[in-house]
Amino acid sequence: MKVYLDNAATTKLAPQVLEAMMPYLTDTFGNASSIHAYGRVAAGAVAEARATIAKLIGADSDEIFFTSGGTESDNWAIKGAAFAEKNKKGHIITTEIEHPALLQATKWLEGQGFSVSYAKINKDGFVSVEQIKQLIREDTFLISVMFANNEIGTIQPIAEIGKIASEQGILFHTDAVQAMSSIPIDVKAMNIDLLSMSAHKFNGPKGIGALYIKRGIKLDSLVVGGHQERSRRGGTTNTAGIVGMAKALEIACANMEANNAKILGLRDYFIDRVLAEIPYTFLNGSRENRLPFNANISFDYIEGESILMSLDLAGIAVSSGSACSSGALEPSHVILALQVPIEQAHGSIRFTLGHDTTKEEMDYTIEKLKECVEKLRAWSPLFNVQSGKGYYV
Protein backbone atom coordinates (compact mmCIF):
# COMPACT_ATOMS: atom_id res chain seq x y z
CA MET A 1 0.00 0.00 0.00
CA LYS A 2 1.20 3.51 -0.76
CA VAL A 3 0.12 6.26 1.61
CA TYR A 4 0.86 9.93 1.09
CA LEU A 5 0.80 11.82 4.40
CA ASP A 6 2.90 14.82 3.45
CA ASN A 7 0.19 17.18 2.23
CA ALA A 8 1.75 20.11 4.07
CA ALA A 9 4.74 19.69 1.75
CA THR A 10 2.63 19.54 -1.38
CA THR A 11 -0.67 18.17 -2.62
CA LYS A 12 -1.78 16.25 -5.66
CA LEU A 13 -3.13 18.31 -8.55
CA ALA A 14 -6.92 17.92 -8.67
CA PRO A 15 -8.13 16.43 -11.99
CA GLN A 16 -10.56 19.32 -12.57
CA VAL A 17 -7.65 21.73 -12.07
CA LEU A 18 -5.56 20.00 -14.71
CA GLU A 19 -8.56 20.06 -17.01
CA ALA A 20 -8.98 23.80 -16.50
CA MET A 21 -5.27 24.34 -17.17
CA MET A 22 -4.92 22.16 -20.26
CA PRO A 23 -6.09 24.68 -22.88
CA TYR A 24 -3.47 27.15 -21.66
CA LEU A 25 -0.73 24.53 -21.86
CA THR A 26 -1.72 23.60 -25.42
CA ASP A 27 -3.61 25.57 -28.07
CA THR A 28 -4.34 28.72 -26.07
CA PHE A 29 -0.70 29.45 -25.40
CA GLY A 30 -0.61 33.19 -26.02
CA ASN A 31 1.33 35.65 -23.87
CA ALA A 32 -1.21 37.49 -21.75
CA SER A 33 0.69 40.73 -22.40
CA SER A 34 0.34 40.51 -26.18
CA ILE A 35 -2.29 42.71 -27.75
CA HIS A 36 -3.24 40.28 -30.51
CA ALA A 37 -6.02 37.71 -30.25
CA TYR A 38 -3.78 35.03 -28.71
CA GLY A 39 -2.80 37.42 -25.99
CA ARG A 40 -6.30 38.72 -25.42
CA VAL A 41 -7.66 35.21 -24.79
CA ALA A 42 -4.92 34.54 -22.23
CA ALA A 43 -5.43 37.94 -20.60
CA GLY A 44 -9.14 37.26 -20.31
CA ALA A 45 -8.51 33.95 -18.54
CA VAL A 46 -6.06 35.61 -16.15
CA ALA A 47 -8.54 38.40 -15.36
CA GLU A 48 -11.24 35.87 -14.62
CA ALA A 49 -8.93 33.83 -12.37
CA ARG A 50 -7.82 36.96 -10.53
CA ALA A 51 -11.44 37.92 -9.87
CA THR A 52 -12.24 34.42 -8.61
CA ILE A 53 -9.34 34.38 -6.15
CA ALA A 54 -10.05 37.93 -4.97
CA LYS A 55 -13.68 37.11 -4.27
CA LEU A 56 -12.78 33.97 -2.30
CA ILE A 57 -10.70 35.97 0.21
CA GLY A 58 -12.90 39.05 0.32
CA ALA A 59 -10.57 41.21 -1.79
CA ASP A 60 -10.90 43.08 -5.08
CA SER A 61 -9.27 41.93 -8.31
CA ASP A 62 -6.75 44.76 -8.38
CA GLU A 63 -5.42 43.64 -5.00
CA ILE A 64 -4.23 40.21 -6.19
CA PHE A 65 -0.69 39.95 -7.60
CA PHE A 66 0.55 36.66 -8.96
CA THR A 67 3.99 35.39 -7.95
CA SER A 68 5.96 32.16 -8.28
CA GLY A 69 4.67 30.90 -4.93
CA GLY A 70 4.71 31.31 -1.17
CA THR A 71 8.42 31.99 -0.82
CA GLU A 72 8.37 34.84 -3.30
CA SER A 73 5.18 36.26 -1.80
CA ASP A 74 6.73 36.27 1.69
CA ASN A 75 9.96 37.82 0.43
CA TRP A 76 8.10 40.46 -1.52
CA ALA A 77 5.81 41.36 1.38
CA ILE A 78 8.62 41.72 3.90
CA LYS A 79 11.39 43.24 1.78
CA GLY A 80 8.93 45.28 -0.27
CA ALA A 81 7.40 46.82 2.85
CA ALA A 82 10.83 47.45 4.37
CA PHE A 83 12.24 49.20 1.32
CA ALA A 84 9.14 51.27 0.79
CA GLU A 85 10.25 52.68 4.17
CA LYS A 86 13.96 52.51 3.37
CA ASN A 87 15.10 55.76 4.83
CA LYS A 88 13.60 54.94 8.18
CA LYS A 89 15.16 51.50 8.84
CA GLY A 90 12.36 50.81 11.25
CA HIS A 91 11.16 47.88 13.29
CA ILE A 92 9.41 44.64 12.31
CA ILE A 93 7.55 42.23 14.58
CA THR A 94 7.21 38.58 13.62
CA THR A 95 7.27 35.22 15.41
CA GLU A 96 9.92 32.60 16.03
CA ILE A 97 7.90 29.90 14.26
CA GLU A 98 7.53 31.49 10.82
CA HIS A 99 8.47 29.62 7.66
CA PRO A 100 12.14 30.02 6.66
CA ALA A 101 10.97 32.12 3.67
CA LEU A 102 9.89 34.73 6.17
CA LEU A 103 12.61 34.28 8.79
CA GLN A 104 15.45 34.44 6.28
CA ALA A 105 13.95 37.58 4.76
CA THR A 106 13.82 39.27 8.17
CA LYS A 107 17.35 38.05 9.00
CA TRP A 108 18.53 39.58 5.75
CA LEU A 109 16.80 42.85 6.61
CA GLU A 110 18.52 42.85 10.00
CA GLY A 111 21.77 42.80 8.05
CA GLN A 112 20.53 45.84 6.17
CA GLY A 113 20.02 47.79 9.38
CA PHE A 114 16.40 47.04 10.19
CA SER A 115 15.49 45.75 13.63
CA VAL A 116 13.26 42.74 14.13
CA SER A 117 11.52 41.31 17.20
CA TYR A 118 10.62 37.63 17.22
CA ALA A 119 7.57 36.90 19.39
CA LYS A 120 7.75 33.66 21.35
CA ILE A 121 5.04 31.04 21.31
CA ASN A 122 3.63 29.18 24.28
CA LYS A 123 3.88 25.41 24.84
CA ASP A 124 0.70 24.90 22.84
CA GLY A 125 2.13 26.63 19.80
CA PHE A 126 0.33 29.97 19.90
CA VAL A 127 1.61 33.51 19.87
CA SER A 128 -0.02 35.83 22.38
CA VAL A 129 -1.79 38.93 21.15
CA GLU A 130 -0.67 40.67 24.34
CA GLN A 131 2.97 39.96 23.57
CA ILE A 132 2.62 41.34 20.04
CA LYS A 133 1.08 44.47 21.55
CA GLN A 134 3.97 44.86 23.98
CA LEU A 135 6.56 44.50 21.24
CA ILE A 136 5.17 47.45 19.28
CA ARG A 137 7.55 50.41 19.21
CA GLU A 138 7.32 53.92 17.89
CA ASP A 139 9.10 52.85 14.68
CA THR A 140 7.28 49.53 14.09
CA PHE A 141 6.08 49.56 10.51
CA LEU A 142 5.25 45.88 9.93
CA ILE A 143 3.82 42.92 11.83
CA SER A 144 3.99 39.53 10.15
CA VAL A 145 2.38 36.47 11.76
CA MET A 146 1.67 33.25 9.90
CA PHE A 147 -1.97 32.22 9.69
CA ALA A 148 -1.27 28.59 10.56
CA ASN A 149 2.03 26.87 11.18
CA ASN A 150 3.38 24.49 8.57
CA GLU A 151 4.88 22.01 11.04
CA ILE A 152 2.40 21.84 13.90
CA GLY A 153 -0.69 23.37 12.28
CA THR A 154 -1.52 25.75 15.11
CA ILE A 155 -3.81 28.57 13.98
CA GLN A 156 -2.75 32.01 15.19
CA PRO A 157 -5.13 34.76 16.37
CA ILE A 158 -4.93 36.61 13.06
CA ALA A 159 -8.08 38.74 13.32
CA GLU A 160 -7.06 40.02 16.78
CA ILE A 161 -3.56 40.87 15.65
CA GLY A 162 -4.96 42.48 12.50
CA LYS A 163 -7.19 44.68 14.61
CA ILE A 164 -4.29 45.87 16.75
CA ALA A 165 -2.09 46.54 13.72
CA SER A 166 -4.88 48.47 12.05
CA GLU A 167 -5.53 50.57 15.17
CA GLN A 168 -1.84 51.43 15.41
CA GLY A 169 -1.45 52.14 11.69
CA ILE A 170 1.06 49.29 11.27
CA LEU A 171 1.12 47.10 8.16
CA PHE A 172 -0.04 43.54 8.80
CA HIS A 173 1.18 40.61 6.72
CA THR A 174 0.19 36.98 7.13
CA ASP A 175 1.65 33.91 5.47
CA ALA A 176 -1.53 31.93 4.77
CA VAL A 177 0.16 29.26 2.67
CA GLN A 178 -0.89 26.38 4.96
CA ALA A 179 -4.25 27.82 5.93
CA MET A 180 -5.95 28.45 2.60
CA SER A 181 -7.44 24.98 2.17
CA SER A 182 -8.91 24.74 5.68
CA ILE A 183 -9.83 28.20 6.94
CA PRO A 184 -12.25 30.71 5.37
CA ILE A 185 -10.35 33.97 4.94
CA ASP A 186 -11.78 37.47 4.70
CA VAL A 187 -8.92 39.94 4.41
CA LYS A 188 -11.13 42.96 5.06
CA ALA A 189 -12.85 41.59 8.16
CA MET A 190 -9.49 40.35 9.49
CA ASN A 191 -7.67 43.63 8.78
CA ILE A 192 -5.03 41.89 6.69
CA ASP A 193 -2.93 44.21 4.50
CA LEU A 194 -0.70 41.60 2.87
CA LEU A 195 -1.36 37.87 2.50
CA SER A 196 0.83 35.18 0.93
CA MET A 197 -0.61 32.09 -0.74
CA SER A 198 0.64 29.19 -2.81
CA ALA A 199 -1.46 27.03 -5.15
CA HIS A 200 0.23 23.66 -4.71
CA LYS A 201 -0.83 23.50 -1.05
CA PHE A 202 -4.49 23.29 -2.07
CA ASN A 203 -4.34 20.82 -4.95
CA GLY A 204 -3.25 23.43 -7.46
CA PRO A 205 -0.10 23.48 -9.57
CA LYS A 206 3.42 24.20 -8.31
CA GLY A 207 5.23 27.39 -9.26
CA ILE A 208 2.30 29.75 -8.82
CA GLY A 209 1.18 31.80 -5.86
CA ALA A 210 -0.09 35.24 -5.07
CA LEU A 211 0.35 38.16 -2.76
CA TYR A 212 -2.74 40.06 -1.74
CA ILE A 213 -1.79 43.72 -1.39
CA LYS A 214 -4.48 45.94 0.06
CA ARG A 215 -5.24 48.85 -2.23
CA GLY A 216 -3.12 51.91 -1.50
CA ILE A 217 -0.26 50.08 0.20
CA LYS A 218 3.21 51.02 -1.00
CA LEU A 219 5.49 48.07 -1.60
CA ASP A 220 8.81 48.11 -3.42
CA SER A 221 8.99 45.57 -6.23
CA LEU A 222 11.10 42.47 -5.75
CA VAL A 223 11.05 41.13 -9.30
CA VAL A 224 11.43 43.89 -11.89
CA GLY A 225 11.74 43.66 -15.65
CA GLY A 226 8.27 43.93 -17.11
CA HIS A 227 4.97 45.72 -16.86
CA GLN A 228 3.12 42.58 -15.78
CA GLU A 229 0.97 42.62 -12.65
CA ARG A 230 0.39 46.33 -13.08
CA SER A 231 4.16 46.91 -13.21
CA ARG A 232 4.63 45.60 -9.69
CA ARG A 233 5.94 42.12 -10.51
CA GLY A 234 7.80 41.46 -13.75
CA GLY A 235 7.87 38.17 -15.62
CA THR A 236 5.77 36.53 -18.31
CA THR A 237 2.34 35.70 -16.96
CA ASN A 238 1.95 32.05 -15.95
CA THR A 239 -1.49 31.73 -17.52
CA ALA A 240 -2.02 28.01 -16.98
CA GLY A 241 -0.76 28.23 -13.42
CA ILE A 242 -3.02 31.16 -12.62
CA VAL A 243 -6.08 29.48 -14.12
CA GLY A 244 -5.22 26.31 -12.19
CA MET A 245 -4.74 28.20 -8.95
CA ALA A 246 -8.16 29.87 -9.23
CA LYS A 247 -9.86 26.58 -10.01
CA ALA A 248 -8.11 24.83 -7.12
CA LEU A 249 -9.06 27.53 -4.63
CA GLU A 250 -12.62 27.52 -5.89
CA ILE A 251 -12.88 23.77 -5.29
CA ALA A 252 -11.12 23.97 -1.91
CA CYS A 253 -13.47 26.69 -0.66
CA ALA A 254 -16.60 25.00 -1.99
CA ASN A 255 -15.73 21.72 -0.23
CA MET A 256 -14.01 23.18 2.81
CA GLU A 257 -16.58 22.31 5.46
CA ALA A 258 -17.10 18.73 4.31
CA ASN A 259 -13.38 18.13 3.75
CA ASN A 260 -12.46 19.58 7.14
CA ALA A 261 -14.97 17.40 8.96
CA LYS A 262 -13.81 14.24 7.19
CA ILE A 263 -10.09 14.93 7.60
CA LEU A 264 -10.46 16.00 11.22
CA GLY A 265 -12.24 12.75 12.07
CA LEU A 266 -9.47 10.67 10.51
CA ARG A 267 -6.73 12.82 12.01
CA ASP A 268 -8.16 12.53 15.53
CA TYR A 269 -8.66 8.79 15.13
CA PHE A 270 -5.00 8.54 14.13
CA ILE A 271 -3.70 10.68 17.01
CA ASP A 272 -5.83 8.83 19.57
CA ARG A 273 -4.64 5.44 18.44
CA VAL A 274 -0.96 6.36 18.13
CA LEU A 275 -0.82 7.99 21.56
CA ALA A 276 -2.73 5.09 23.15
CA GLU A 277 -1.01 2.22 21.38
CA ILE A 278 2.60 3.37 21.15
CA PRO A 279 4.23 4.23 24.49
CA TYR A 280 6.39 7.33 24.98
CA THR A 281 4.77 9.39 22.25
CA PHE A 282 3.22 12.83 22.43
CA LEU A 283 1.55 15.39 20.23
CA ASN A 284 3.55 18.52 19.44
CA GLY A 285 1.34 21.61 19.63
CA SER A 286 -2.23 22.07 20.76
CA ARG A 287 -4.95 19.76 19.55
CA GLU A 288 -7.43 22.65 19.53
CA ASN A 289 -7.18 25.50 17.03
CA ARG A 290 -5.07 23.36 14.78
CA LEU A 291 -5.30 22.70 11.04
CA PRO A 292 -7.53 19.63 10.69
CA PHE A 293 -5.08 17.77 8.46
CA ASN A 294 -2.00 18.13 10.69
CA ALA A 295 -0.64 15.72 13.30
CA ASN A 296 2.90 16.14 14.60
CA ILE A 297 4.04 13.46 17.01
CA SER A 298 7.34 12.88 18.82
CA PHE A 299 8.54 9.34 19.44
CA ASP A 300 10.93 9.15 22.38
CA TYR A 301 14.34 7.44 22.27
CA ILE A 302 14.54 7.21 18.47
CA GLU A 303 15.59 9.60 15.75
CA GLY A 304 13.06 11.10 13.34
CA GLU A 305 14.81 10.61 10.05
CA SER A 306 15.18 6.88 10.64
CA ILE A 307 11.43 6.72 11.41
CA LEU A 308 10.73 8.64 8.21
CA MET A 309 12.87 6.31 6.11
CA SER A 310 11.45 3.18 7.76
CA LEU A 311 7.94 4.37 6.92
CA ASP A 312 9.12 5.24 3.42
CA LEU A 313 10.29 1.65 2.95
CA ALA A 314 6.72 0.63 3.86
CA GLY A 315 5.33 3.01 1.22
CA ILE A 316 4.31 5.78 3.64
CA ALA A 317 5.44 9.36 3.00
CA VAL A 318 5.78 11.71 5.99
CA SER A 319 8.22 14.41 7.06
CA SER A 320 10.40 14.93 10.12
CA GLY A 321 11.59 17.77 12.28
CA SER A 322 14.85 16.00 13.07
CA ALA A 323 18.09 17.74 12.23
CA CYS A 324 19.13 14.83 10.06
CA SER A 325 16.16 15.09 7.75
CA SER A 326 17.13 18.58 6.65
CA GLY A 327 20.90 18.30 6.84
CA ALA A 328 20.93 20.93 9.57
CA LEU A 329 22.58 20.51 12.94
CA GLU A 330 19.58 21.70 14.91
CA PRO A 331 16.18 20.07 14.90
CA SER A 332 13.09 22.04 13.83
CA HIS A 333 12.96 25.61 15.16
CA VAL A 334 9.20 25.22 15.56
CA ILE A 335 9.36 22.11 17.76
CA LEU A 336 12.12 23.71 19.85
CA ALA A 337 10.00 26.84 20.22
CA LEU A 338 7.36 24.66 21.93
CA GLN A 339 10.02 24.10 24.63
CA VAL A 340 10.16 20.44 23.71
CA PRO A 341 13.55 19.10 24.90
CA ILE A 342 16.01 18.92 22.02
CA GLU A 343 16.32 15.10 22.23
CA GLN A 344 12.57 14.75 21.75
CA ALA A 345 12.53 17.31 18.95
CA HIS A 346 14.87 15.01 17.02
CA GLY A 347 12.17 12.33 17.15
CA SER A 348 9.28 14.36 15.70
CA ILE A 349 7.27 13.25 12.69
CA ARG A 350 4.68 15.29 10.80
CA PHE A 351 1.72 13.46 9.29
CA THR A 352 -0.44 15.65 7.04
CA LEU A 353 -3.60 14.16 5.56
CA GLY A 354 -5.20 14.97 2.24
CA HIS A 355 -8.78 15.06 0.95
CA ASP A 356 -8.52 11.54 -0.39
CA THR A 357 -6.85 9.98 2.67
CA THR A 358 -8.81 6.90 3.81
CA LYS A 359 -9.30 5.10 7.12
CA GLU A 360 -7.64 2.03 5.61
CA GLU A 361 -4.57 4.13 4.90
CA MET A 362 -4.50 5.42 8.46
CA ASP A 363 -4.89 1.90 9.87
CA TYR A 364 -2.05 0.68 7.67
CA THR A 365 0.10 3.63 8.78
CA ILE A 366 -0.56 2.89 12.47
CA GLU A 367 0.40 -0.77 12.03
CA LYS A 368 3.61 0.09 10.18
CA LEU A 369 4.40 2.85 12.64
CA LYS A 370 4.15 0.41 15.56
CA GLU A 371 6.48 -2.01 13.83
CA CYS A 372 9.07 0.57 12.94
CA VAL A 373 9.05 2.30 16.34
CA GLU A 374 9.45 -1.06 18.05
CA LYS A 375 12.31 -2.00 15.71
CA LEU A 376 14.12 1.32 16.09
CA ARG A 377 13.74 1.25 19.87
CA ALA A 378 15.29 -2.22 19.94
CA TRP A 379 18.17 -0.68 18.00
CA SER A 380 18.45 2.33 20.30
CA PRO A 381 20.99 2.51 23.13
CA LEU A 382 18.48 4.75 24.95
CA PHE A 383 15.81 2.08 25.27
CA ASN A 384 15.79 -1.15 27.22
CA VAL A 385 13.54 -3.68 25.54
CA GLN A 386 13.42 -5.98 28.59
CA SER A 387 12.17 -3.33 30.97
CA GLY A 388 10.26 -1.45 28.28
CA LYS A 389 11.78 1.78 29.54
CA GLY A 390 13.99 4.39 28.01
CA TYR A 391 16.17 7.18 29.24
CA TYR A 392 18.04 10.15 27.81
CA VAL A 393 21.68 10.42 28.84
Place this chain on the structure above:
Amino acid sequence: MYNDKVLEIFANPKHIGIMEDASAEGIVGNASCGDIMKVFLKIENDVIVNASFQTFGCTAAIASTDTAMGMIIGKTLDEALAITNADVVEQLEGLPPQKIHCSVMAEEAVREAIANYRGAQKAE
Protein backbone atom coordinates in the same frame (compact mmCIF):
# COMPACT_ATOMS: atom_id res chain seq x y z
CA MET B 1 19.53 11.66 -1.46
CA TYR B 2 20.34 8.11 -0.40
CA ASN B 3 21.39 5.55 -3.00
CA ASP B 4 19.80 2.10 -3.20
CA LYS B 5 22.72 0.41 -1.48
CA VAL B 6 22.39 2.63 1.60
CA LEU B 7 18.63 2.03 1.75
CA GLU B 8 19.07 -1.70 1.36
CA ILE B 9 21.50 -1.88 4.29
CA PHE B 10 19.24 0.38 6.35
CA ALA B 11 16.30 -1.93 5.64
CA ASN B 12 18.24 -5.08 6.58
CA PRO B 13 21.19 -4.30 8.82
CA LYS B 14 23.18 -7.40 9.77
CA HIS B 15 25.11 -6.20 12.77
CA ILE B 16 22.63 -4.13 14.76
CA GLY B 17 21.60 -4.94 18.30
CA ILE B 18 22.95 -5.34 21.80
CA MET B 19 25.79 -7.85 22.44
CA GLU B 20 25.59 -9.45 25.87
CA ASP B 21 29.09 -10.97 25.94
CA ALA B 22 31.04 -8.05 24.46
CA SER B 23 34.70 -7.67 25.40
CA ALA B 24 34.46 -3.92 25.00
CA GLU B 25 32.00 -1.13 24.33
CA GLY B 26 32.46 2.33 22.90
CA ILE B 27 29.86 5.08 22.95
CA VAL B 28 30.09 8.46 21.25
CA GLY B 29 27.74 11.38 20.54
CA ASN B 30 24.75 12.57 22.55
CA ALA B 31 21.01 12.71 22.10
CA SER B 32 20.85 16.49 21.94
CA CYS B 33 23.01 16.44 18.81
CA GLY B 34 20.63 13.88 17.38
CA ASP B 35 23.01 10.97 17.27
CA ILE B 36 24.47 8.44 19.66
CA MET B 37 26.52 5.49 18.51
CA LYS B 38 27.29 2.53 20.75
CA VAL B 39 29.60 -0.19 19.46
CA PHE B 40 30.10 -3.67 20.99
CA LEU B 41 33.22 -5.70 20.18
CA LYS B 42 33.96 -9.32 20.95
CA ILE B 43 37.73 -9.67 20.92
CA GLU B 44 39.80 -12.85 21.06
CA ASN B 45 43.61 -12.86 20.77
CA ASP B 46 43.64 -9.29 19.51
CA VAL B 47 41.18 -10.16 16.73
CA ILE B 48 37.61 -8.77 16.48
CA VAL B 49 35.52 -11.93 16.23
CA ASN B 50 32.17 -10.15 16.40
CA ALA B 51 30.94 -6.57 16.28
CA SER B 52 27.53 -4.97 16.67
CA PHE B 53 26.02 -1.57 17.42
CA GLN B 54 23.03 0.32 18.72
CA THR B 55 22.17 3.81 17.65
CA PHE B 56 19.97 6.81 18.20
CA GLY B 57 20.67 8.01 14.71
CA CYS B 58 19.56 8.42 11.15
CA THR B 59 19.56 6.22 8.07
CA ALA B 60 23.13 7.17 7.20
CA ALA B 61 24.35 6.39 10.73
CA ILE B 62 22.72 2.96 10.64
CA ALA B 63 23.88 2.05 7.13
CA SER B 64 27.43 3.28 7.60
CA THR B 65 27.92 1.70 11.02
CA ASP B 66 26.47 -1.60 9.88
CA THR B 67 28.93 -1.54 6.99
CA ALA B 68 31.81 -0.62 9.29
CA MET B 69 30.95 -3.54 11.59
CA GLY B 70 31.08 -5.91 8.62
CA MET B 71 34.47 -4.50 7.66
CA ILE B 72 36.12 -4.88 11.07
CA ILE B 73 34.96 -8.41 11.89
CA GLY B 74 37.94 -10.76 11.45
CA LYS B 75 40.44 -7.91 11.64
CA THR B 76 43.09 -7.34 14.29
CA LEU B 77 42.61 -4.28 16.45
CA ASP B 78 45.31 -2.41 14.55
CA GLU B 79 43.77 -3.33 11.21
CA ALA B 80 40.38 -2.18 12.46
CA LEU B 81 41.86 1.13 13.59
CA ALA B 82 43.22 1.69 10.09
CA ILE B 83 39.71 1.59 8.58
CA THR B 84 38.37 5.12 8.17
CA ASN B 85 34.97 6.59 7.47
CA ALA B 86 36.14 7.27 3.92
CA ASP B 87 36.53 3.50 3.44
CA VAL B 88 33.00 3.01 4.74
CA VAL B 89 31.58 5.71 2.44
CA GLU B 90 33.35 4.10 -0.49
CA GLN B 91 31.85 0.74 0.41
CA LEU B 92 28.40 2.39 0.47
CA GLU B 93 29.05 3.89 -2.97
CA GLY B 94 28.64 7.35 -1.51
CA LEU B 95 26.54 9.28 1.00
CA PRO B 96 24.86 12.68 0.56
CA PRO B 97 27.44 15.38 1.47
CA GLN B 98 25.51 16.51 4.56
CA LYS B 99 25.50 12.90 5.79
CA ILE B 100 29.23 12.23 5.67
CA HIS B 101 29.58 13.26 9.32
CA CYS B 102 27.19 10.42 10.29
CA SER B 103 29.71 7.89 8.99
CA VAL B 104 32.40 9.36 11.26
CA MET B 105 30.40 8.18 14.28
CA ALA B 106 31.17 4.54 13.46
CA GLU B 107 34.89 5.18 13.24
CA GLU B 108 34.89 7.14 16.49
CA ALA B 109 32.86 4.53 18.37
CA VAL B 110 35.17 1.72 17.22
CA ARG B 111 38.23 3.74 18.32
CA GLU B 112 36.55 4.37 21.66
CA ALA B 113 35.73 0.67 22.15
CA ILE B 114 39.29 -0.40 21.27
CA ALA B 115 40.76 2.25 23.58
CA ASN B 116 38.49 1.03 26.37
CA TYR B 117 39.53 -2.55 25.71
CA ARG B 118 43.23 -1.74 25.70
CA GLY B 119 42.84 0.43 28.79
CA ALA B 120 41.21 -2.47 30.63
CA GLN B 121 43.88 -4.92 29.42
CA LYS B 122 46.61 -2.63 30.71
CA ALA B 123 44.88 -2.29 34.10
CA GLU B 124 44.80 -6.07 34.45
